[in-house]
Amino acid sequence: xxxxxxxxRKILVVHGVQMGANEDLCQDAMIRDLIKSRIGDIxxxxxxxxxxxxxxxxxxxKKYNQLISLLVKNPIGSAVGKAVLDIVxxxxxxxxxxxxxxxxxxxxxxxxxxxYDAGNPCYIVAHSxxxxxxxxxxxNLIGQGGLFDRSSRKTWPIQGLLTIGSPIxxxxxxxxxxxxxxxGPGEKWFRWLNIWDPNDPVVSGEIFGNYLVGNRIAEKYVSxxxxxxxxxRDIVTDTGKTWLMAHTAYWQTAVVGDKLVDxxxx
Amino acid sequence: MRNFxxxxxxxxTVSLTGCINSLYQAETAALDTAGNERNFILYWTxxxxxxxxxxxxxxxxxxxxxxxRPAFVNTDxxxxxxxxxxxxxxxxxSGLNSGRLLCGKIENYTHLREIRAGSISVTMRCxxxxxxxxxxxxxxxxxxxxxxxxxxxxKERQWSFLGKSLAAPLAPECRSNGR
Numbered sequence: 001x002x003x004x005x006x007x008x009r010k011i012l013v014v015h016g017v018q019m020g021a022n023e024d025l026c027q028d029a030m031i032r033d034l035i036k037s038r039i040g041d042i043x044x045x046x047x048x049x050x051x052x053x054x055x056x057x058x059x060x061x062k063k064y065n066q067l068i069s070l071l072v073k074n075p076i077g078s079a080v081g082k083a084v085l086d087i088v089x090x091x092x093x094x095x096x097x098x099x100x101x102x103x104x105x106x107x108x109x110x111x112x113x114x115x116y117d118a119g120n121p122c123y124i125v126a127h128s129x130x131x132x133x134x135x136x137x138x139x140n141l142i143g144q145g146g147l148f149d150r151s152s153r154k155t156w157p158i159q160g161l162l163t164i165g166s167p168i169x170x171x172x173x174x175x176x177x178x179x180x181x182x183x184g185p186g187e188k189w190f191r192w193l194n195i196w197d198p199n200d201p202v203v204s205g206e207i208f209g210n211y212l213v214g215n216r217i218a219e220k221y222v223s224x225x226x227x228x229x230x231x232x233r234d235i236v237t238d239t240g241k242t243w244l245m246a247h248t249a250y251w252q253t254a255v256v257g258d259k260l261v262d263x264x265x266x
Numbered sequence: 267m268r269n270f271x272x273x274x275x276x277x278x279t280v281s282l283t284g285c286i287n288s289l290y291q292a293e294t295a296a297l298d299t300a301g302n303e304r305n306f307i308l309y310w311t312x313x314x315x316x317x318x319x320x321x322x323x324x325x326x327x328x329x330x331x332x333x334x335r336p337a338f339v340n341t342d343x344x345x346x347x348x349x350x351x352x353x354x355x356x357x358x359x360s361g362l363n364s365g366r367l368l369c370g371k372i373e374n375y376t377h378l379r380e381i382r383a384g385s386i387s388v389t390m391r392c393x394x395x396x397x398x399x400x401x402x403x404x405x406x407x408x409x410x411x412x413x414x415x416x417x418x419x420x421k422e423r424q425w426s427f428l429g430k431s432l433a434a435p436l437a438p439e440c441r442s443n444g445r
Contacts, residue, residue: 005398005399009401038434038436039333040436040437040439040440041331041437041439041440042333042401042402043401043402044333044401044402121399153397153398153399154398159399187352188352189350189351189352189353191350191353197321198319198321199315199318199321210318211318211319211321215339215340215341215342231350231351231352231353233348233350234339235324235337235339236321236323236324236339236340237323237324238310238311238312238313238321238322238323239313239429239431240285240287240311240313240429240430240431240432241283241285241313241428241429241430241431242283242285242313242315242318242429243283245283245428245429246429249429249431252431253431254309254326254431254432254433254434255324255326255337255434258326258328258335258337258434259326259335259337261333261335262333262334262335262336264401265333265334265400265401265402265404266333266334266353266394266396266399266400266401266404
């Protein structure tokens, strides 16, 4: 199998922590609109798709939801409890690294390899917790061998990774992810752009969205090893919003669209 | 008591989210890296929260007839466009190395949030590379020894309770695909 650069580019979106169910998710449409709003007269043939895993997490949290229904009789309290469980539970499931997290990673890997088998150049846009899963799968694909030959991008199931609002700088997610899989010898470079707002509390871990000083999160993964093969950039970005609003503003931020256009056309 | 709590929550939320959003833009006409006369737009936003530190950037360079969108980011060493190894190239660099490619710099400021009006001095050193995967022209401002001087305009400024992602300018319209 090989990627055909003439085929439409596939932009696979991986969502982050969510409330609701798979049916409620539309981040692929948001990325499609964002690219269209920034592409101008560039003749780019592309498709957007979304890897949804909210139902896998909801299934794993079902028993806790039932417990809340039993314990909290007040409808408002029950709704609030379930919403909090939906959000916090997603993070806990990821950190536990159990069967649920493995199921999500397997599903994402399958989706990427299906795109690879179809020959479409694939680019990942991963938001928030989705960036952790995307990075895990990417490292796994590089590590398994037979793919990601550095002398030919046509052997790459993923051509570039763009993460937005990623918590990868936080200790709890960094644990067990101290490095990225090296690609080996060759002349091609795999791109990882990490876009984040300095007031995004999910990126900084600051609950009130205090300004995060410094410019390096993903760039801590840069290696001087010539066989590393990753070119990694942090792009600290003003989304125009602060605090929790900043975490959900990337989908409408022109810089995200422009950097995506830049990546997908190269 | 309930009114007081409502007011307190409102003011706490607004103090965390309220801000002034601005959009800045600088334009020029010059040669691109393929040697064609082109129009260029550099834009960035600035957000001043009611409480806390202002933030701005990055500044994105839009080039007529090009899909390249280099970004000048705030760093400890100034406002720099770092090229990507394998995708940008210094004129005197034939191979690849593990260092960063310092491809451009806004010379007369140290952070984008400082720039409100006047002129910026931009140096460019790199050229983009192309391969089978390139779509459209990959060009940007041509490298040259002397800096480009661009006049900065504040295109928009507004305050809001929840902040706003301002609409950025589009790349200049492509007049001809050139050579």
